[in-house]
Amino acid sequence: MPKWGMVIDLEKCTGCQACTTACSMENNTVPGESWQDVLFYQDGEYPSSSFNWLPRPCMQCENPSCVHVCPTKATYITDDGVVLIDWDKCIGCKYCMIACPYGVRFYTDEKPLLEPDVKNVFASDRGEAQSWAPPFQNPNEDWSKGIGIQPDGVVSKCTFCYHKISKAPEGVSDLDPRDPELVEYVPACVRTCAPEARYFGDLDNPDSHVNKLIGDKRGVRLKDETGNKPKVYYLTGEGGSIPAFTDRTKSS
Amino acid sequence: MSEQPFGLNRRRFLQVSGATGVLAGSGLTLTSLKPREALAKQNPDARPWGSKDTKITKSICHQCPARCGIDVYTTNGRVHGIYGTIDHPISNGRLCPKGHLGTYLLYDPDRFKGPMRRTNPEKGRDVDPGFVPISWDEALDLVAERLNNLRKKNESHRFAVLYGRGWGASDAGLQGTFGQLYGSPNIAIGHSSICSDGSMIAKELTDGNQSYNAYDYDHTNYILNFGAGFLEAFRPYNNNMQVWGRIRTKSPKTRVTTVDVRMSTTMAASDRALMIKPGTDGAFALAIAHVMLTEGLWNREFAGDFRDGRNQFRAGETISPDNFEERWVKDMARWWNEEVKDRTPAWAAEITTLPEQTILEVAREFGSTRPAIALFERGPTAHSNGAYNGMAIHALNALTGALFAEGGLFYQMGPPYGDLPVNADDYMDDHARTMQERISTGEVPRVDMKGTDKWPMVKNMQQEIGPNSLAADPYKLDTIMFYLNNPIWTSPNPQVWEDAMRELFVIDTSPYPGETAMFADLVLPDHTYLERLQDAPTYPFQGFPMTQIRTPAIKPLHDTKVYGDTLIEIGKRIEGPMGDYYKALDNTENVLRHLAKGFENNPGDNGVNSFESWKEKGVWYRKPYHWRQIRGEFYEWDGERYSKQMSEAEVAEKLIKTPSGKFELVSTKLTNHADYINRELGIPRQRAGMIQWLAPVYTGEGNLHLVTPKLALHAEGRGANLPQAQAYIQPIAGGRGNIYLEIHPKTARDHGIRNGDKVRLKSNIGEITATARYSPGQRPDVLILPMELGHWAQGRWAKNQGPGHSGELTENKSDAITGLASYYSAMVSIERA
Numbered sequence A: 001m002p003k004w005g006m007v008i009d010l011e012k013c014t015g016c017q018a019c020t021t022a023c024s025m026e027n028n029t030v031p032g033e034s035w036q037d038v039l040f041y042q043d044g045e046y047p048s049s050s051f052n053w054l055p056r057p058c059m060q061c062e063n064p065s066c067v068h069v070c071p072t073k074a075t076y077i078t079d080d081g082v083v084l085i086d087w088d089k090c091i092g093c094k095y096c097m098i099a100c101p102y103g104v105r106f107y108t109d110e111k112p113l114l115e116p117d118v119k120n121v122f123a124s125d126r127g128e129a130q131s132w133a134p135p136f137q138n139p140n141e142d143w144s145k146g147i148g149i150q151p152d153g154v155v156s157k158c159t160f161c162y163h164k165i166s167k168a169p170e171g172v173s174d175l176d177p178r179d180p181e182l183v184e185y186v187p188a189c190v191r192t193c194a195p196e197a198r199y200f201g202d203l204d205n206p207d208s209h210v211n212k213l214i215g216d217k218r219g220v221r222l223k224d225e226t227g228n229k230p231k232v233y234y235l236t237g238e239g240g241s242i243p244a245f246t247d248r249t250k251s252s
Numbered sequence B: 001m002s003e004q005p006f007g008l009n010r011r012r013f014l015q016v017s018g019a020t021g022v023l024a025g026s027g028l029t030l031t032s033l034k035p036r037e038a039l040a041k042q043n044p045d046a047r048p049w050g051s052k053d054t055k056i057t058k059s060i061c062h063q064c065p066a067r068c069g070i071d072v073y074t075t076n077g078r079v080h081g082i083y084g085t086i087d088h089p090i091s092n093g094r095l096c097p098k099g100h101l102g103t104y105l106l107y108d109p110d111r112f113k114g115p116m117r118r119t120n121p122e123k124g125r126d127v128d129p130g131f132v133p134i135s136w137d138e139a140l141d142l143v144a145e146r147l148n149n150l151r152k153k154n155e156s157h158r159f160a161v162l163y164g165r166g167w168g169a170s171d172a173g174l175q176g177t178f179g180q181l182y183g184s185p186n187i188a189i190g191h192s193s194i195c196s197d198g199s200m201i202a203k204e205l206t207d208g209n210q211s212y213n214a215y216d217y218d219h220t221n222y223i224l225n226f227g228a229g230f231l232e233a234f235r236p237y238n239n240n241m242q243v244w245g246r247i248r249t250k251s252p253k254t255r256v257t258t259v260d261v262r263m264s265t266t267m268a269a270s271d272r273a274l275m276i277k278p279g280t281d282g283a284f285a286l287a288i289a290h291v292m293l294t295e296g297l298w299n300r301e302f303a304g305d306f307r308d309g310r311n312q313f314r315a316g317e318t319i320s321p322d323n324f325e326e327r328w329v330k331d332m333a334r335w336w337n338e339e340v341k342d343r344t345p346a347w348a349a350e351i352t353t354l355p356e357q358t359i360l361e362v363a364r365e366f367g368s369t370r371p372a373i374a375l376f377e378r379g380p381t382a383h384s385n386g387a388y389n390g391m392a393i394h395a396l397n398a399l400t401g402a403l404f405a406e407g408g409l410f411y412q413m414g415p416p417y418g419d420l421p422v423n424a425d426d427y428m429d430d431h432a433r434t435m436q437e438r439i440s441t442g443e444v445p446r447v448d449m450k451g452t453d454k455w456p457m458v459k460n461m462q463q464e465i466g467p468n469s470l471a472a473d474p475y476k477l478d479t480i481m482f483y484l485n486n487p488i489w490t491s492p493n494p495q496v497w498e499d500a501m502r503e504l505f506v507i508d509t510s511p512y513p514g515e516t517a518m519f520a521d522l523v524l525p526d527h528t529y530l531e532r533l534q535d536a537p538t539y540p541f542q543g544f545p546m547t548q549i550r551t552p553a554i555k556p557l558h559d560t561k562v563y564g565d566t567l568i569e570i571g572k573r574i575e576g577p578m579g580d581y582y583k584a585l586d587n588t589e590n591v592l593r594h595l596a597k598g599f600e601n602n603p604g605d606n607g608v609n610s611f612e613s614w615k616e617k618g619v620w621y622r623k624p625y626h627w628r629q630i631r632g633e634f635y636e637w638d639g640e641r642y643s644k645q646m647s648e649a650e651v652a653e654k655l656i657k658t659p660s661g662k663f664e665l666v667s668t669k670l671t672n673h674a675d676y677i678n679r680e681l682g683i684p685r686q687r688a689g690m691i692q693w694l695a696p697v698y699t700g701e702g703n704l705h706l707v708t709p710k711l712a713l714h715a716e717g718r719g720a721n722l723p724q725a726q727a728y729i730q731p732i733a734g735g736r737g738n739i740y741l742e743i744h745p746k747t748a749r750d751h752g753i754r755n756g757d758k759v760r761l762k763s764n765i766g767e768i769t770a771t772a773r774y775s776p777g778q779r780p781d782v783l784i785l786p787m788e789l790g791h792w793a794q795g796r797w798a799k800n801q802g803p804g805h806s807g808e809l810t811e812n813k814s815d816a817i818t819g820l821a822s823y824y825s826a827m828v829s830i831e832r833a
Helices: A018-026 A065-069 A094-099 A188-192 A209-216 B010-020 B033-043 B101-108 B137-150 B170-181 B197-207 B237-247 B264-268 B280-293 B332-338 B343-351 B355-366 B386-398 B430-440 B460-471 B493-500 B564-574 B576-584 B588-599 B611-616 B648-654 B668-671 B674-681 B723-727 B745-750
Strands: A003-010 A037-043 A050-056 A076-078 A083-085 A105-107 A155-157 A198-202 A232-235 B055-060 B071-077 B078-084 B161-164 B187-189 B222-226 B255-260 B272-275 B303-304 B325-326 B372-376 B481-482 B504-510 B534-537 B546-550 B619-621 B627-630 B633-637 B643-646 B704-708 B742-745 B759-763 B768-772 B783-784 B827-833
Touching: A003 A209, A018 A037, A018 A188, A018 B078, A018 B101, A018 B546, A018 B723, A050 B264, A065 A094, A083 A155, A083 B264, A094 A105, A094 B723, A188 A198, A188 B078, A198 A209, A209 A232, B055 B546, B055 B742, B071 B101, B078 B101, B101 B723, B137 B481, B137 B564, B161 B170, B170 B187, B170 B386, B170 B430, B170 B564, B170 B576, B197 B386, B197 B668, B222 B355, B237 B742, B255 B264, B255 B355, B264 B272, B272 B355, B280 B343, B280 B355, B280 B386, B280 B827, B325 B332, B343 B355, B372 B386, B460 B493, B534 B588, B564 B576, B564 B588, B588 B611, B627 B643, B633 B648, B668 B674, B742 B745, B742 B759
Parallel strands: A003 A232, B161 B187, B161 B481, B222 B255, B222 B372, B255 B272, B481 B504, B704 B783, B742 B768
Antiparallel strands: A003 A198, A037 A050, A076 A083, A105 A155, B055 B071, B071 B078, B303 B325, B534 B546, B546 B619, B627 B633, B633 B643, B704 B827, B742 B783, B759 B768, B759 B827
16 A cells, blocks of 8 residues: 655746646636645845745645544545545534644635635535536545535545545556656646646655655655644755754654 | 656566566566556556546647647546646646636636627627627628628728737638738738737847747756746746756756846746846846956857957957957947947946846856856837847847757747648639739738838737727728737727727627627637637747647537638638638638648658647647757758758858848848838937847836736636636735735835725826735836736626726837837836725
C-alpha cells in the first residue's frame, strides 16, 4: 500500500492558480471554495517591495487533528494515507474546520462569493442531496469518500483526487503526469501544473522521486510544530519563504 | 528538450510490481506488460474518470492566442473535463488557469441559442434590443439582400468586417477573398492596432520582419523583460510557465530582470524587479546599449568591431565611421555619434526614475551573459513613442547577437497547407475588378485610412473605424459585421463607438451577449470552441511550422453555426460568380480537407499526413526551425544539421528582410517617411530613421498614470462571465470576486482615500468608479486597474460587476508610426466617491 504524498517546489511555482481552477472543475466546487488555493502576500514598500505566494492543498496529515475531533467519525484516513470525509456521516458541525491548522476545509452553505449564486443558476433537482448541479459533473460520485457534488450541510475538502489515485497501478513509485500511461491517475493540480512545480508519489518507497526531492532539496512541511505530520512537502529553493521547523531525524 | 520521465519507467514498474507479486498468475510475460494493461487485467472497468463511455476529443483552447492542445473529456454527451494534450508541443499536457474553465464557456447559460433579429430600433446601453429568433435561412437571406443592394448601388465598400482573434484559414482566412470578390477594402480589418502592432512594426523597421518573435528560451541564460506579463498574459502563457520551471532550475539558472510599471507575479518571480516610469523603457534600453558599447560588451561577431580591435566608444565622444567595420548591423557609427554616446545611465536615471547604479548593473549583466534575450511587446509600445521604444529594446538583441541564434529569437515558419479547390481570381466580376482598381489607386481608401497620408505605415487602425464612420470621413459605413471582436467595450474611448453603431446595420457573430451584440441588428451566433471544427496555425512559438485543429467534442448545444460557414453561406447568396465561388468551397470542412492535403507530402513529426490523422492528433508540426546564426555566420538546415552557409543575399531574402539586408540602427523605411515623422512627432527629418529617445506624450488629464494590465484569468474579454475566473482573479490586491484599484497608501492619503474606499477616477473623456486597495509595493505615481470588469453586458456574472471599465478613461490616441492605440499613456485624477 503506498503512502501518497505531494511535493511543491516554490522556486518553480508561478502563482498562476491553474491548480486551483483544475481542482475546482475536477471536483465541481463552487467558485471560491478552493480546496486547492494559492495565498498571496505582499510585503515591503516601493521600490523594494516583495510579493510571495503559497499554494495550499489539504496537507493530508498523518496525524490529522480534524480526524481526532470529528464526533461522528465522518472524517477518516484511508489505508493509503488520504484524509477523506464520508458525507453520509458528516453532520456539518464544523468542528474539523476549527481543528484544522491549515484552513483547508469548507462548508457547503457559505454565502456565495459571486452573485448570482451559481447554486441557483445551476440548481439541482435532488433537493438537499445535491447542493447544485453544474452542467459538467465529474462522473465519479462517491459520498463515502467526499467525492462528487456536495449535498447540503456537509464539510468538504481536497481528496488528493482520490477517484484517480486510488485506481493507479499498484507498485508505482510516482504518479508522473508526463507518462502517458499514468497521467489519468494523477491529481488534477499536479497534472496541470505548467512549471512542473508539483510532484506526487509514494512516501513509503525510498526510490520514489518525491522522496529524492525531499531529501536532496530539503523539503519542509507547514506548521510542523503542531505534530500533524503533513504529507505535503515544500521545496523552498533560493526563493524560499516557508520557515522550516522540521527536525528531519524525528519526523515521519 | 524533453526529459525522460523520472517516476515510473517501465523497468522500475516491473521491478516493483514483480517484487510485490501483482502479476502473479496473470499469465503474461513481464516484458510485454504495460501498467495500464496490468490495470486492465485487474479490473476491466477501472477508469479514473467516468466509464468506458468516456471519450477524449483533441481540440485547441480558445481563451488566449497561445493555442494549447487540449484533451476534452466527454461522457454521455456532457463535457466534464479539459486537460492539456500530453503530446502537443505547446501544452505538453499542461494548462494555464483559464484552460480548465472552457467547460463554463460551453455551458454559459447566457449564450445565444440561435440567430436573432432586432425589433427595437433604438440602441443604447440599457435598451432591450428586442431580439426575436429567426431561422438561419431568413437571417442569411437578410444579410445577402443588403450586400447585393450595396453592390448594385456601387457602395460595396460600405460593408466592413472587423475581426479579433483570427484563428486560421477556415475562418478569418476566408475573409480576404470575400473582400476581393465582393469589392470592399474593409473586409476584413484586424484588431492588431489595439493589440500589439507596436512590437511587430518595431521589428519590421529594424530587422525587416513584421511579426512577433519565436524564442529559444530553453537555451538562453538571461532574459531582460520589458513589460511582458511573462507569467500572466504573454503568449504562449502556458508554455512560458513550463519554460520558467526549466530555466529557473537549470544550470546555470537563467537570470531574469523584469522592467515594468507595476508589481506583478512576473516581477516578483524575477531576480530583479525594476519599476519604471510609464513610457520610458526606450531611455532605459538606450542606456544599456551605451554601457554595452563603452564597456566593450557587445557581440562583435554579429555587430562588428573596430578595425584595430580597440574599443573607441567613450561617453560623449564621437567615433569615425571609417574605424568601425559593421557585420550584420547598419549605421553603428552614426547611431553612436548622434544618439547613444550621450545616453548614459545618469541620463536615463533622470527619465526612468530607476537608480543610475541599477541601470549600470543590469547593463553589465545583460551585456556579459550569453545567450541573452531582450523581450518586449505591448507594454513599452502602447505609448506615443512606442515605435522608438520598441526599436531601442530590439537593438539590444542585435548588440548581444541574439537574432537567429541558439538561445535567442527568430521568426515563425508557416504550415504547408494544400490549395483550396477554387481560385478566387477566377470568380471576379466587373464590379469586383472595378473596385479592385479603385482601391489600388486610392480612390476608395480603407475606412480606417490605413496606407493613406494619415496612417502611412500601419497594419490596421481598428480604433479609427467607429469615429471615422461617425464623422463620414472618409465615408460612412452601411453594414458592419464582427467576428470575435467587441469594440464597443475594448476600444479606447468606446463611448464613441456606441454612437457610431447606432447608425449602422450591425451583425455580431459572437456566441455571447457582449456589448457589441447589444447594438446588433442581427445576431448570427458562432459555435463555442468545444463545438467547432476549425484550424489554428501557431502564433510565433519556437519557429518550426505547426498548425492545430479543433474537433467538436460534442454536437452544438444550440442552433449556432461556425463562423466560417456563416461567411461561406453569405457568399453563396451573393449574385454572380462570387456565389459560384462559395458554392464550390461548400463549407469549412471541405476547406480544411483541402488544407490538409498539404500534409500528404509533408508528414508531421507525429505522423499526421491527412485530414483524419490531423483531427486524431489535433496538431501537425515538423521540427526544427530552418535557420541559425552561429558566431556571426548564418546557416540553413540540411535535414540533419545547420550546415549550409548562407550568403548575404540569402540572409537578406529569408531572414533580415530590411532594404539593406542588415539590422538597421537607422531605419530606411522611417527615413523614407521623414516628412510624416517630422509633421506628426516633431523629429528633425534627418533623424527620423534613428533609433532614439522620444519623450512620451501622456493623454488624458490628472497627475496619476493609469495602468491597465491584463491578468492571468483574462480570457480575451470572455472571462468576465466565468464565475470561477472571477473567483480567483487579481491575486496581488487580494481580489476575490472583484477587481480592485491598487494605489500606494501615500498617494491615497494625499487624496483623503482610505483602504477600501469607493473612488472616482476621471480623465478628459469620462469617469468611472472603483474600490481602492492600498498596495504599498506599487509606484506612488500609478493607479492600477486591470482591464477585466466594468461590462454592461456579456452575461449575468459580467454585467455591472466590479469597477468601471478602464477603456472609458482612455483617450483614442495612437502611435503615429505603428498605429498601436496608446492604451498605457492615460493620466487620470482620483477622488473619494
